[in-house]
Amino acid sequence: xxxxxxxxxxxxxxxxxxxxxxxxxxxxxxxxxxxxxxxxxxxxxxxxxxxxxxxxxxxxxxxxxxxxxxxxxxxxxxxxxxxxxxxxxxxxxxxxxxxxxxxxxxxxxxxxxxxxxxxxxxxxxxxxxxxxxxxxxxxxxxxxxxxxxxxxxxxxxxxxxxxxxxxxxxxxxxxxxxxxxxxxxxxxxxxxxxxxxxxxxxxxxxxxxxxxxxxxxxxxxxxxxxxxxxxxxxxxxxxxxxxxxxxxxxxxxxxxxxxxxxxxxxxxxxxxxxxxxxxxxxxxxxxxxxxxxxxxxxxxxxxxxxxxxxxxxxxxxxxxxxxxxxxxxxxxxxxxxxxxxxxxxxxxxxxxxxxxxxxxxxxxxxxxxxxxxxxxxxxxxxxxxxxxxxxxxxxxxxxxxxxxxxxxxxxxxxxxxxxxxxxxxxxxxxxxxxxxxxxxxxxxxxxxxxxxxxxxxxxxxxxxxxxxxxxxx
Numbered sequence: 001x002x003x004x005x006x007x008x009x010x011x012x013x014x015x016x017x018x019x020x021x022x023x024x025x026x027x028x029x030x031x032x033x034x035x036x037x038x039x040x041x042x043x044x045x046x047x048x049x050x051x052x053x054x055x056x057x058x059x060x061x062x063x064x065x066x067x068x069x070x071x072x073x074x075x076x077x078x079x080x081x082x083x084x085x086x087x088x089x090x091x092x093x094x095x096x097x098x099x100x101x102x103x104x105x106x107x108x109x110x111x112x113x114x115x116x117x118x119x120x121x122x123x124x125x126x127x128x129x130x131x132x133x134x135x136x137x138x139x140x141x142x143x144x145x146x147x148x149x150x151x152x153x154x155x156x157x158x159x160x161x162x163x164x165x166x167x168x169x170x171x172x173x174x175x176x177x178x179x180x181x182x183x184x185x186x187x188x189x190x191x192x193x194x195x196x197x198x199x200x201x202x203x204x205x206x207x208x209x210x211x212x213x214x215x216x217x218x219x220x221x222x223x224x225x226x227x228x229x230x231x232x233x234x235x236x237x238x239x240x241x242x243x244x245x246x247x248x249x250x251x252x253x254x255x256x257x258x259x260x261x262x263x264x265x266x267x268x269x270x271x272x273x274x275x276x277x278x279x280x281x282x283x284x285x286x287x288x289x290x291x292x293x294x295x296x297x298x299x300x301x302x303x304x305x306x307x308x309x310x311x312x313x314x315x316x317x318x319x320x321x322x323x324x325x326x327x328x329x330x331x332x333x334x335x336x337x338x339x340x341x342x343x344x345x346x347x348x349x350x351x352x353x354x355x356x357x358x359x360x361x362x363x364x365x366x367x368x369x370x371x372x373x374x375x376x377x378x379x380x381x382x383x384x385x386x387x388x389x390x391x392x393x394x395x396x397x398x399x400x401x402x403x404x405x406x407x408x409x410x411x412x413x414x415x416x417x418x419x420x421x422x423x424x425x426x427x428x429x430x431x432x433x434x435x436x437x438x439x440x441x442x443x444x445x446x447x448x449x450x451x452x453x454x455x456x457x458x459x460x461x462x463x464x465x466x467x468x469x470x471x472x473x
Contacts, residue, residue, distance in 0.1 A: 034127065
């Protein structure tokens with residue numbers, strides 16, 4: 001019977017203990033309703049307390065009120081405390097640049113965590129079943145996940161808030177129960193439930209897997225759900241071992257760690273076996289901004305960067321994650337790249353450009369002081385400009401939309417964006433490159449190229465010397 005199977009799963013994974021306060025994520029659908037009924041039946045035997053919560057995603061305004069009413073009535077009939085919380089999935093998805101399904105998942109977990117902390121629950125029970133497990137594994141295979149991904153949904157895992165740092169366990173007592181068993185139990189017990197209309201749409205990958213792929217696979221192997229669930233269990237056991245090895249490796253690799261940035265020693269990464277390196281990288285990215293949207297191909301790109309890239313090379317991943325190879329370190333960050341503020345400089349002046357970590361100095365010279373080499377503008381950190389062609393003070397700013405200039409020696413106009421692309425200047429460094437302007441015209445792209453219109457020539461008498469130095473010098 002299903003209740004005995006759920007009990008076996010609970011004992012097997014140590015999901016519930018005496019005195020636990022358990023919050024059930026209740027949607028009104030068959031899985032969560034079944035979970036609530038079964039936990040309510042066994043709560044006096046194990047002696048734990050039960051609560052329930054409905055999360056309104058603000059996506060189905062026509063259905064949500066009736067779902068909340070149903071869940072509230074169900075909980076009242078079982079004498080279970082019930083709460084609701086609304087989250088704005090659409091706004092969150094737009095703000096973070098992620099799809100609605102991912103947004104809903106993140107906000108749902110966050111809302112359940114908040115409710116759990118408010119009521120003093122130490123565990124959150126969710127209704128994922130064995131069919132969900134199989135569907136998830138197939139979806140991850142389609143997306144190119146490695147062993148960690150295809151080990152599926154963990155029966156139990158910890159959820160920890162970045163703010164409160166209070167650990168709550170997510171438990172899934174139905175994870176070894178097939179959907180058909182749940183439906184049979186509800187029918188036999190004459191238990192009502194609701195159907196979410198979004199589950200009937202075929203525009204979501206999970207629904208397409210559920211509606212079209214799973215029935216076809218079951219025709220080939222009737223025990224596919226059991227088979228893939230067992231495979232996932234074996235993979236989870238192996239992943240626990242690798243997880244320990246990854247933890248040990250990362251402890252020796254990390255040179256710097258903040259909420260959004262992780263810096264690793266490069267040399268050990270270059271010599272590390274690929275099978276371990278892949279796992280180390282996935283964990284490292286997880287420590288910054290999460291792995292969702294990071295697929296196997298992205299990990300392979302990072303591997304190629306480590307093995308074949310040169311210092312300064314970088315790659316860009318989803319969620320604004322950047323991976324930068326330095327001389328001795330590999331930096332993984334989701335920090336927003338800095339942008340240069342606006343400054344001004346006179347004809348004999350010094351300005352600290354803190355965002356670029358450089359000092360810009362200006363000096364007026366006589367043309368007789370200029371050597372032939374200086375005349376040729378070979379030193380990119382120094383520019384020699386006809387002082388009479390500019391108007392002081394000069395403006396120092398970051399790039400702007402529509403910027404263009406006349407690169408020295410090119411003889412024609414060029415868009416600044418095209419110049420940056422041609423010069424292979426990384427995207428995350430472009431906003432800190434000082435653009436020196438006079439009357440809104442670009443005079444010098446500091447450290448890169450002078451504008452041809454402001455070069456010294458045979459008629460030049462006074463020269464403006466602009467020089468950039470590191471703030472350390």
